[in-house]
Amino acid sequence: MPTLYYAVGACSLAPHVALEWIGAPYEAVKVQYGSKELLAVNPAGAVPTLREGDGWLLTQAGAILDYLAHKHPEAGLAGGDGLRARAEAHRWSAFFTSDVHAAFWPIFMPSRYTSDTSETARQAVVEAGHKLVAKQFGILDRHLDGREYILDGARSVIDAYSFPMIRWALKLLPGGLEGYPNVQALHDRLAGDPAVQKVLAREAEG
Ligand SMILES: N[C@@H](CCC(=O)N[C@@H](CS)C(=O)NCC(=O)O)C(=O)O
Secondary structure, eight states, rough: OOOOEHHHHHHHHTHHHHHHHHSOOOOOOOOOOHHHHTTTTTTTOOEEEEOOTTTTTEOOOOHHHHHHHHGGGGGGOOOOHHHHHHHHHHHHHIIIIIIIIIIHHHHHHHGGGSSOOSSHHHHHHHHHHHHHHHHHHHHHHHHHTTTTSSSSSOOOHHHHHHHHHHHHHHHHHHTTTTHHHHHHHHHHHHTTTTHHHHHHHHHHHO
């Protein structure tokens, strides 16, 4: 049985949701960033990390989601098998890893992005992060115009990938999701999903 190492409020919510959608047995282990337990399975001390029953370890959210989608084709979460459908799935996975997730770093950890320790400098970095996130959410919102899900046809692991980041934007952007009605609609669709609610409830447990 696979084990998912996750942290509350983190991007590990994406594979957590994907595992729940798949419906096969798995274990979810809550960890602290940089803890001994997490460092033992991921040298970066970061989540998500997936451990298979035979001890094989996989890190990186995009890789874990792709692995789970293809390990369980019966769940229909890969976004299609054609050459272009696979390329689209990789495209959007890279978008969330490299463009959206990375855009949040200056907001989460402004001190990493300036050697100036003043509050003014910290605030300037956070505001720059807001602009970066807004640019990416504009791209996502325009893509979602007229679509229910990010990839063609049906919900996929890429929707799961978007969910923690949409929640961060809702909480951290000065206007929340104002101005991104299609992203808001995707958020509401996913937030209303019983499997997503189950995972959020588990993550909220002490
Ligand atoms: N590139 C990695 C980034 C993983 C990552 O940074 N996860 C965050 C949570 S969203 C984390 O564990 N941060 C703690 C840390 O970096 O110390 C991935 O996509 O899986």
